Amino acid sequence: MSSNKSMRPILLTGHERPLTQVKYNREGDLIFSVAKDQHACVWYSSNGERLGTYDGHKGTVWSVDVSLETEYVVTASADFSGILWNAENGKILYTWNFNSPAKRCELSPDNKFLFFLTDQAMGQVGTVKIFQLNTSDLSKQSDEPVLEILNKGDASIKPTVAAWSYGGKYIITGHADGSITKYDATTGEELNRVKAFKETVTDIQTSSDKTYFVASSKDQTSRLYDIDTFELLKEYLSDAPVNSACITPVKDFVLLGGGQDAKNVTTTAGGEGRFDCKIFHKIFEDQIGRIKGHFGPINCLSTHPDGHSFVSGGEDGFMRLHHLPKSYLDFQYEVEKTAEALQHQNNENPDALKVDA
Numbered sequence: 001m002s003s004n005k006s007m008r009p010i011l012l013t014g015h016e017r018p019l020t021q022v023k024y025n026r027e028g029d030l031i032f033s034v035a036k037d038q039h040a041c042v043w044y045s046s047n048g049e050r051l052g053t054y055d056g057h058k059g060t061v062w063s064v065d066v067s068l069e070t071e072y073v074v075t076a077s078a079d080f081s082g083i084l085w086n087a088e089n090g091k092i093l094y095t096w097n098f099n100s101p102a103k104r105c106e107l108s109p110d111n112k113f114l115f116f117l118t119d120q121a122m123g124q125v126g127t128v129k130i131f132q133l134n135t136s137d138l139s140k141q142s143d144e145p146v147l148e149i150l151n152k153g154d155a156s157i158k159p160t161v162a163a164w165s166y167g168g169k170y171i172i173t174g175h176a177d178g179s180i181t182k183y184d185a186t187t188g189e190e191l192n193r194v195k196a197f198k199e200t201v202t203d204i205q206t207s208s209d210k211t212y213f214v215a216s217s218k219d220q221t222s223r224l225y226d227i228d229t230f231e232l233l234k235e236y237l238s239d240a241p242v243n244s245a246c247i248t249p250v251k252d253f254v255l256l257g258g259g260q261d262a263k264n265v266t267t268t269a270g271g272e273g274r275f276d277c278k279i280f281h282k283i284f285e286d287q288i289g290r291i292k293g294h295f296g297p298i299n300c301l302s303t304h305p306d307g308h309s310f311v312s313g314g315e316d317g318f319m320r321l322h323h324l325p326k327s328y329l330d331f332q333y334e335v336e337k338t339a340e341a342l343q344h345q346n347n348e349n350p351d352a353l354k355v356d357a
Contacts, residue, residue: 019313174201
C-alpha cells in the first residue's frame with residue numbers, strides 16, 4: 001500500500017517536549033494531546049489548528065481523556081496530581097493529589113467513574129484508584145476512591161498502563177514484566193492474568209465496542225486479546241520496540257508505532273531508527289503499509305472514530321495528523337473482495353440460497 005506519496009500529513013507543532021498521549025473526542029472533531037512539557041493542548045482534527053492549552057500541571061503530563069459530550073477533560077501527571085478541567089474554557093474544576101506520579105487516567109464508558117493509575121515509586125505501591133464522578137457539580141469531587149486495586153508484587157511487575165472494558169465491567173492493566181491482568185471493576189478481584197510479552201507493556205487500547213483490546217510491548221510485538229475469555233486472538237510482529245497500538249474502526253487494520261529506544265536516537269538516522277507507523281491487517285496479521293515522517297520514536301497513536309484519519313505523537317515533540325487516502329480505504333485482500341461479491345450477489349438474489357427439502 002502506497003502511503004506517503006498519496007498523503008500529506010499535517011504537522012502539529014505546539015509541544016516543546018516529547019508527546020505522551022493523544023486522543024480524539026467521541027465526535028472526532030477535536031484532538032487532545034499531552035506531553036512532557038507540562039501542557040495539555042486541544043486541536044481541530046480537520047485542519048490541525050490549535051484551539052488552546054490547559055495550563056496547571058508542574059510536571060510531565062502522562063495521560064489525558066475527554067468526556068462523551070466534550071464537557072470536561074481529565075489529565076494525569078508526574079507532579080503527583082490528576083486534574084479535571086472545563087473543556088471549553090480550560091479552567092481547573094478539581095485537583096486530586098497523590099503520593100506518587102499519576103501515569104494513566106481514563107473515564108468509564110458511561111462517564112460515571114474515573115480511574116488514575118499511580119506509579120510504584122517514592123515508596124508507594126502501584127495502584128489503580130477508581131473515583132466516582134460527581135457530574136451534578138464537577139467542582140465538588142471526593143478525594144477518597146471507591147476502590148483501590150493494589151499491585152501485589154515489587155516494582156518489576158508494577159502496572160504501567162490500564163483501560164476500561166465494555167460497560168465499565170472490568171479494568172485491564174499492563175505490567176512492567178509483560179503480563180496483562182483483568183480485574184473486576186466493582187470488587188477489585190483479579191479474574192485473569194497472562195504473561196503476554198517478554199518486556200514492558202507500553203500501551204493498551206480497546207476496540208470501539210470495548211470487547212477486545214490491543215496491547216503493545218517493548219519486545220517488538222503487539223497482541224490482540226478478547227476481554228471476556230482473555231484468549232489471544234492475533235499477534236503483530238514489528239522490527240522495533242512498539243510504544244503504542246490502536247485498532248481502526250471501519251477497516252480491519254491495526255496501527256503500530258514505536259522505534260529504536262529514545263536514548264539511542266541521536267546516533268541513528270531516521271530510516272534506521274524505524275520511526276514509522278506500521279499498518280497491519282487485523283485478521284491476517286500481515287503488514288500492509290507504513291507511514292514515515294517522525295524523527296524519533298512514535299510514543300502514542302489515536303485513530304478517528306470514523307476511521308478516516310489518525311494522529312501520532314513523537315519523541316521529537318511533533319504530532320502528525322494523517323487524513324487517509326482512498327487507497328487505504330479501498331484496500332482489500334482477494335478473499336475479502338470475493339466474500340463481498342458473494343454477499344452482494346446473495347443480497348440481490350436471495351432465492352439462490354433456498355434449498356429444496
